[in-house]
Amino acid sequence: MSNRLPPVHALSAFEAAARFNSFALAADELCITPSALSHRIRLLEEHLCERLFTRDGRAVNLTEFGRRYLDVVRNVLRSLADFPLPNKVFTDQIRIKITLPPTFARYIFLPRFKQFKQLYPDIEIEIFLFVPLYDLSLSESDVEVRFGAGNYPNLITHKLFVEPAFAVASPAYLASIPPLKTPADLKSAYLLRSALEPWQPWFEAAGLAWPEPNVGLRIDDLGLLLDAVKLGHGVGLSRTHFAENMLRQGEVVRLFDVEVASPPHAYYLVHEPNIRPEVALFIDWMKSSFHLNND
Incomplete structure (x- = not known):
């Protein structure tokens, strides 16, 4: 029987869209975002x-079955x-849903969130x-931070910052291989790979x-890649926001x-063109936090 039951969040989306004749x-x-409602x-x-x-431009109308x-x-x-529901406490709490890459959330967002x-x-x-x-859709979030090339059609994007990428390794790993005096000496090193931080540039x-x-270990999470470097698995590429604590403590060099x-x-801040007031406040705070005067 459970396989015949539609998801409740999709039913509420359907009822609201039918009532307004507008997604x-x-x-x-x-x-939620219009794209999230369309998904439901x-x-x-x-x-x-x-x-x-039936859809006619931006207008939507119920089909006979839909009615x-x-x-x-x-x-x-x-x-x-x-x-x-005698034990239910109802509130009008304002909520914002944001989606973040794990490394950005850990090293960059949470230290600023208290403000x-x-x-x-x-x-x-x-x-x-x-x-x-x-994952390249806003799904049910109001705002996303994406790590990528910044080409996201039909969405508003704000570049948060660009940091140089540099090579790092742990002291223990460096002690286990021939000296790395010049970049060409990396031919004798084990290079950790990531689609997010390619070596070729x-x-x-x-x-x-x-x-x-x-060839070699590939890790498509920048925080996990840096942990692999710290644990002596090889040489990787990183950036200041991620590696500064490990560099300061001598865990990587x-x-x-x-x-x-x-x-x-x-890193780009990404959202739909139409946003709620509280979401606009969050976006303005993010831009201010990263000192963005323009896009």
């Missing part, structure tokens, strides 16, 4: 194997809403994590006509004076 207005009422409607239509709306199904959905939702809570104590933040380069900056390594001044990837 944008329904999304605003549910405090599409999920429900796939579950039912029926179209619920009949709406009566059933409203009765179900009304029954759920009217069911007595936002001091400025806006009544706004609750919910943090979700995703792997850069893989660094090779070019170092004057080495080497191709991108295609910087190799050479070579750095990639303009790495291929940077």
Whole structure:
């Protein structure tokens, strides 16, 4: 029986969209993005194997099946809403959902977050994590920070900052291999790979006509990559925001004076064009926190 039950969050999205004849207005009422609401409607239509709306530009209208199904959905939702909940405490808490790469969340966002809570104590933040380069939809978040090339069609993007990338290794690992006096000596080192931090731009900056390594441990999480460097698994690329504590404590050391001044990837703040007031406050705080005067 459970396989026949549609997801409740999709039912509420359907009811709101039908009531407003607008995905944008329904999304605003549910405090989600229009793309998230469209995803919920599409999920429900796939579950039912029926179209619920016809779309004409920005206008949406119920199909004949959608009109009949709406009566059933409203009765179900009304029954759920009217069911007595004596221990339930209702609040009008304002919430913002943000999605962050794990390393950005750990090393960059959380150290700054206390300032936002001091400025806006009544706004609750919910943090979700995703792997850069893989999850590229806003899904149900209001705001995302993405680590990538910055080409995100139909979305508003703000570049937060660009940091040079440089090579690092642990003292223990360096003691186990021949001395690395010049970048060319890396031919005897084990290079840790990541799609997020490719070696080839660094090779070019170092004057080495080497191709991108295609063997060796690959880690597509910059924090985990840095942990692997600290534990002596090889040489990796990192950036100041991530490595500064480990560099200060001597857990890793910087190799050479070579750095990639303009790495291929940077951190971008990403959101839909239409946002709620509290989301605008959060975006303004993020831009101020990273000293962005313009985009």
